[in-house]
Amino acid sequence: MTPGLFDPLDLGAVRLPHRVLMAPLTRMRASQPGDVPNEIMRDHYAQRAGAGLVISEGTQVSPEGKGYADTPGIHSADQVAGWRAVTDAVHANGGLMAAQLWHTGRVNHESLHGGELPVSASAMEFRCRTSLKDADGTVVRANCPTPRALDTEEIPRLVEDYRRAARNAMDAGFDLVEVHGAHGYLLHQFLAAPSNQRTDAYGGSLENRARLLLEVVDAIAAEVGADRVGVRLSPFGTFNGLDPADDGESGLYAANALSSRGLAFLHLSEPDWTGAPALDDDFRKQLRAAYDGVIVGAGAYDVAKAERLLADGLIDAAAFGRPFIANPDLPHRLANGLPLAEPDKTTFYGGGARGYTDYPAYDG
Numbered sequence: 001m002t003p004g005l006f007d008p009l010d011l012g013a014v015r016l017p018h019r020v021l022m023a024p025l026t027r028m029r030a031s032q033p034g035d036v037p038n039e040i041m042r043d044h045y046a047q048r049a050g051a052g053l054v055i056s057e058g059t060q061v062s063p064e065g066k067g068y069a070d071t072p073g074i075h076s077a078d079q080v081a082g083w084r085a086v087t088d089a090v091h092a093n094g095g096l097m098a099a100q101l102w103h104t105g106r107v108n109h110e111s112l113h114g115g116e117l118p119v120s121a122s123a124m125e126f127r128c129r130t131s132l133k134d135a136d137g138t139v140v141r142a143n144c145p146t147p148r149a150l151d152t153e154e155i156p157r158l159v160e161d162y163r164r165a166a167r168n169a170m171d172a173g174f175d176l177v178e179v180h181g182a183h184g185y186l187l188h189q190f191l192a193a194p195s196n197q198r199t200d201a202y203g204g205s206l207e208n209r210a211r212l213l214l215e216v217v218d219a220i221a222a223e224v225g226a227d228r229v230g231v232r233l234s235p236f237g238t239f240n241g242l243d244p245a246d247d248g249e250s251g252l253y254a255a256n257a258l259s260s261r262g263l264a265f266l267h268l269s270e271p272d273w274t275g276a277p278a279l280d281d282d283f284r285k286q287l288r289a290a291y292d293g294v295i296v297g298a299g300a301y302d303v304a305k306a307e308r309l310l311a312d313g314l315i316d317a318a319a320f321g322r323p324f325i326a327n328p329d330l331p332h333r334l335a336n337g338l339p340l341a342e343p344d345k346t347t348f349y350g351g352g353a354r355g356y357t358d359y360p361a362y363d364g
């Protein structure tokens, strides 16, 4: 019998009570100065502890990795303490939580770094925007500058930033970490050919382009145990100015290379929620063949899609993003066929409790 959405799942070091996961959702509400997780973030996540696994919003591994206003970090003692309050609250409500480890690379702005240019695989002109805040706190969009290419000699320092962030995540009480290798951010900028023109050991062949991702994963796995590490990839995605779209080849290559490493999960961020074509089953089968382990699907899921892909053996769990924003008790609603509330898009990024901690559970 194939498992259903509400059956338990062994995910590396932890056992999930069911397979409805909360996808990572950046909400730009960390306290300033210092990008510190705060009480409304604690309450937001605690309300959603009924997820099989709560995955945190993208959380920068270093000051350099920050690319948007008011996103949280996991590189300072204050941030670790702030996250500790969050994970304690999620655990007190019976949940499990992963930290999504993030470096935005070129999706960034020099005003976040005292005028210093952001870093990337290559110093290529880049047409994309990021979200900043103006003097009165209003979110504004700003063009990203042409980044500076990371020197080969800087790579060990970068890998060390990830390793330290993973250690901090454990100290902050997270059960797992998820490496953000998706959506056109730094690790994806190295992996995808259109954003990587390097001529050193980190550019050119697929093997070279995947090297940074694998070095980061290996450093983190050595630090916290491979069974506490997941990786998010987004093959075919045109996110954040990755154009032309990555064709899926690098995603399959990375999945195959990760397969032997005994990780907790591979998280597939599917492209169709941004209007791109949906993944076909042929690609899903190739991914299944490439990766021996738990595959989590995400992007425009509902119960029918999730159950169909579970029944066909193409995913092992489904992560939901936007539905969790307005439905803190989403797994309960899905399991019981209860109606779903619609999220207010105007409060997705930035602001306070409104549109963040004020969505009620169905049962009040």
Ligand code: FNR
Pocket (backbone or CB within 6 Å): 023, 024, 025, 026, 027, 056, 057, 058, 100, 180, 182, 183, 232, 269, 270, 273, 298, 299, 300, 301, 319, 320, 321, 322, 323, 348, 349
């Ligand atoms: C996202 N998504 C996202 N993904 C990620 O890997 N890290 C992140 O920090 C964020 N932040 C984020 C914020 C907001 C407001 C949205 C809507 C989305 C993508 C998210 O995890 C998920 O893949 C998509 O939302 C698609 O799933 P749904 O919403 O169709 O279930």
